[in-house]
Amino acid sequence: MTAFFQTLGMSYEWAWFVATICGILLIALPLLLGVAMIIYADRKIWAAMALRRGPNVVGPFGLLQSFADGLKVFLQETIVPSAANKGIFLIAPVVTFTVALMAWAVIPFNSGAVLADINVGLLYVLAISSLGVYGTIMAGWASNSKYPFFSAMRASAQMISYEVSIGFILICVVLWAGTFNMNDIVKAQEGHVLGIFNGFVFNPLLFPMWVMFLISSLAETQRAPFDLTEAESELVAGYQTEYSSMAFAAYWLGEYANVLLMCALNATLFWGGWLPPLDIPVLYLVPGFVWFLLKVLFFFFVFSWVKATVPRYRYDQLMRLGWKVFLPVSLGFVVVVSGYLMLTRYAV
Amino acid sequence: MIHVIAFYLFAVMTIASGAITILSRNPVHSVLWLILAFFNAAGLMILVGAEFIAMLLVIVYVGAVAVLFLFVVMMLDIDFAELRAGFVKNFPLGMLVAIVLLAEMVLGIGAYKTGALQLGAPDGTAAQPAGTSNIEAIGALLYSRYLFLFEAAGLILLVAMIGAIVLTHRQRGDTRGQKISKQISRRPDEATVNVKPEVGKGVSL
Numbered sequence: 001m002t003a004f005f006q007t008l009g010m011s012y013e014w015a016w017f018v019a020t021i022c023g024i025l026l027i028a029l030p031l032l033l034g035v036a037m038i039i040y041a042d043r044k045i046w047a048a049m050a051l052r053r054g055p056n057v058v059g060p061f062g063l064l065q066s067f068a069d070g071l072k073v074f075l076q077e078t079i080v081p082s083a084a085n086k087g088i089f090l091i092a093p094v095v096t097f098t099v100a101l102m103a104w105a106v107i108p109f110n111s112g113a114v115l116a117d118i119n120v121g122l123l124y125v126l127a128i129s130s131l132g133v134y135g136t137i138m139a140g141w142a143s144n145s146k147y148p149f150f151s152a153m154r155a156s157a158q159m160i161s162y163e164v165s166i167g168f169i170l171i172c173v174v175l176w177a178g179t180f181n182m183n184d185i186v187k188a189q190e191g192h193v194l195g196i197f198n199g200f201v202f203n204p205l206l207f208p209m210w211v212m213f214l215i216s217s218l219a220e221t222q223r224a225p226f227d228l229t230e231a232e233s234e235l236v237a238g239y240q241t242e243y244s245s246m247a248f249a250a251y252w253l254g255e256y257a258n259v260l261l262m263c264a265l266n267a268t269l270f271w272g273g274w275l276p277p278l279d280i281p282v283l284y285l286v287p288g289f290v291w292f293l294l295k296v297l298f299f300f301f302v303f304s305w306v307k308a309t310v311p312r313y314r315y316d317q318l319m320r321l322g323w324k325v326f327l328p329v330s331l332g333f334v335v336v337v338s339g340y341l342m343l344t345r346y347a348v
Numbered sequence: 349m350i351h352v353i354a355f356y357l358f359a360v361m362t363i364a365s366g367a368i369t370i371l372s373r374n375p376v377h378s379v380l381w382l383i384l385a386f387f388n389a390a391g392l393m394i395l396v397g398a399e400f401i402a403m404l405l406v407i408v409y410v411g412a413v414a415v416l417f418l419f420v421v422m423m424l425d426i427d428f429a430e431l432r433a434g435f436v437k438n439f440p441l442g443m444l445v446a447i448v449l450l451a452e453m454v455l456g457i458g459a460y461k462t463g464a465l466q467l468g469a470p471d472g473t474a475a476q477p478a479g480t481s482n483i484e485a486i487g488a489l490l491y492s493r494y495l496f497l498f499e500a501a502g503l504i505l506l507v508a509m510i511g512a513i514v515l516t517h518r519q520r521g522d523t524r525g526q527k528i529s530k531q532i533s534r535r536p537d538e539a540t541v542n543v544k545p546e547v548g549k550g551v552s553l
Contacts, residue, residue, distance in 0.1 A: 013350050088380070119481045123403035127390075130411025134383070137415070141376065141422050153419075160415060180483060320528065 023115045027104050035256045036066035042256075042304050049308035076245040081143065084242065088142035093243065093250035096135025100257035103128040107264050108183045110274045110288040121182035122170055125265065126163075129220070132258065133159050136229075136239050139251075143242040152239040154315065155222060155229040161322040162219040168330035169213045172337045173200060173269050186273035196279050198272035205337055210270040212326055214302070217262035219318065221255070224307040228315050259303060260296065267295035351395065358391040375421045383414045400482040 001022060005015035040055060040063065047054025055062035080086055106121040108114040118124060133156045140152020174180055177188035177200075193202040200206040219226040230238030240251045267273055273295075274288030313321075365384040372378050386409045393402035490498050545551045 017350055085374075085376075088376075118399060119483065120399045120403045123400070123407065127403050127406035127411065130407055133411070133415055134380075134418075137418060137422075138380070156415065156419075160412070163411070316526070 020115070024105075027115060028101055031101065031104060031257060031260070032253065035253050035260065036070065037063075038260060038300060039066045039069075039252075039256055041300070042307070045301065045304040046308045049305070070249060073245055073249045078245040078247060079242075081145065081242050083144040085142040085144065088138050089242075090247065092135050092138035092142060093240075093247040093254070095138065096132065096254040097250040097257075099128055099131045099135060100254040100261065102131075103261050104257075104264075106182050107261070107268060108186055108273055109292055111186075112183060113274075113289070114183055117181065117183055120180050122174060122180045122185070122269075125182075126167060126170065129166075129261075130163055135251075135254065139243070140239040143239070145242055147236045148239045148241045151229045151235045151241070154235075155239060158222065158226065158228065158318060158322075159220055161319060162216045162326070165212065165322060165326035165330045166216045166220060168327070168334050169209045169216065170269070171334050172206060172209050172330070175334070175337050175341055176200060176203070176206065182268060182273075186268060186275060189272040190275055191279040192272075198275040198277055198279050199270060200272075201270040205333070205340060206270070209330070209333055210266075212330060213270065214266065214299075215321075216326060217266060218303065218306060219322065221258045221262050223259060223303055225310040225313050226318055227307075227312065228318060231312065260300065263296045263299035263303065264292075266299050267292060271295050354391070355395055358388045358395065361385075362388040362392065376418070379414060379417045379421050382417070383410055386410050386414065398482060400486060 001019035002012070002016045005018050006012060008015075010018065043065070044054040044062075055065035058064045058068045080089055103125050105116045106114060106118060106124050114121075116124075136155045136159070137152050140148045140150075140155075143149070173185065177185040179185060179188065189199050192198060192200060201210045218224075222229050229235070235241075240248055243251060271277070272291075274292040276283035276286065276291050362385050365381045365388065369378050369381040369385060372381060386405060390402040390405045390410075393399070393405060543551050
């Protein structure tokens with residue numbers, strides 16, 4: 001895209017600048033639209049599993065429900081509680097929303113179709129997802145209300161706990177791929193198992209890592225069965241209890257953008273991203289973008305499925321799973337995977 | 349052009365948020381400004397091509413250390429007036445620390461400029477061999493030349509971690525821990541009992 005703007009007579013720097021802005025818009029706008037549709041899909045799937053109809057009034061099949069909700073929320077009054085710390089209270093949803101969009105910069109949508117093709121792509125994702133805690137913790141503290149504060153404490157403890165094991169899981173993937181670059185990680189999965197299966201998930205050593213990553217990503221995004229931060233019987237509605245209007249909508253959108261991000265990471269790191277699942281030439285006729293989208297949507301369906309069927313965990317069970325099960329097991333797998341690679345790939 | 353704008357943006361933001369960190373009255377605001385300072389410092393690191401260090405700065409300091417800071421500051425009930433009262437008393441000590449830090453920075457940059465350290469060219473360019481990524485360059489150096497220092501650092505961190513656990517862990521006699529295996533292995537037929545109580549009499553379980 002930079003080259004295109006250079007043909008319009010711009011200097012390289014400005015062409016790069018304009019191209020990057022265009023790239024950001026090209027990712028962010030469809031993403032927001034996708035988030036609106038995915039909220040609708042989530043409600044529909046959930047309804048179908050509970051033998052209900054779900055949203056079906058606004059637009060054909062209720063397709064416009066999210067937009068109607070958005071409009072309603074937009075027209076509401078923004079209420080700032082009088083005891084709240086005003087500045088932080090208003091910045092917190094912005095932080096959540098921005099961070100949820102930022103990590104998409106390194107996700108490859110197709111071969112080479114990535115906004116920032118950086119060497120440390122996966123580390124960037126880790127860094128940005130570790131920022132996500134701040135939106136939550138700032139909201140809980142600035143609300144100056146006890147239930148949001150409890151919820152923020154729970155949420156941040158939960159996110160920090162599961163980030164540790166996610167880090168070790170990602171290390172296993174990186175060890176096998178030999179790179180932190182997201183695009184190269186996808187390429188490393190081409191014909192990974194028996195020369196025909198594209199994806200680390202088909203590798204017996206990495207399959208357990210994928211299972212743990214799926215569960216950890218549920219916990220990281222505070223989805224059911226780990227949605228303790230909004231356990232309505234205990235905490236009203238979570239850390240965003242005091243929020244109204246667009247500030248509330250920012251949390252809502254940010255949460256679902258994060259869920260989509262986790263699905264995209266799952267697809268990219270374990271299921272071969274924009275590669276078809278099998279390394280057969282016919283399957284390459286379908287554009288890589290379609291494969292990527294299909295995988296992301298499938299994982300979102302899995303997320304909704306889990307939400308509709310699995311009962312909520314207790315908080316101590318959640319912490320036990322994170323620290324006493326996932327952390328030792330993922331740490332062990334780092335040792336096993338690196339040992340295996342030393343024996344086979346880097347044998348001296 | 350964009351480089352220059354970005355550099356001055358990050359540099360000014362780093363210094364400004366660093367200043368507000370120590371000037372702001374609310375300790376929670378201080379920590380949040382400190383986080384902004386870390387973040388902008390990471391931006392500066394990226395500008396000089398040290399993207400690995402930048403990411404580690406964000407992951408370690410912003411993602412872990414500052415969150416703990418924030419937790420502690422939010423949980424503590426701090427009396428701000430009392431906190432400010434010690435300013436004059438602690439001023440000489442603070443100055444001493446500042447002078448030591450300044451001297452260290454001057455020494456470090458001076459040594460780097462005169463080329464006594466093999467870190468790359470003194471003008472800051474070519475800090476890593478061309479063609480290798482940041483991570484490879486650091487890894488190659490860390491696991492060969494500085495292996496023992498690296499391992500020693502890891503050992504110190506381990507000792508610190510164990511020390512922290514030992515200091516905070518206390519065995520209380522009256523706690524009843526959960527036996528997870530017992531909880532999981534419970535089955536409905538052994539967990540529930542069917543009783544038919546007579547009218548007016550209780551049930552003893």
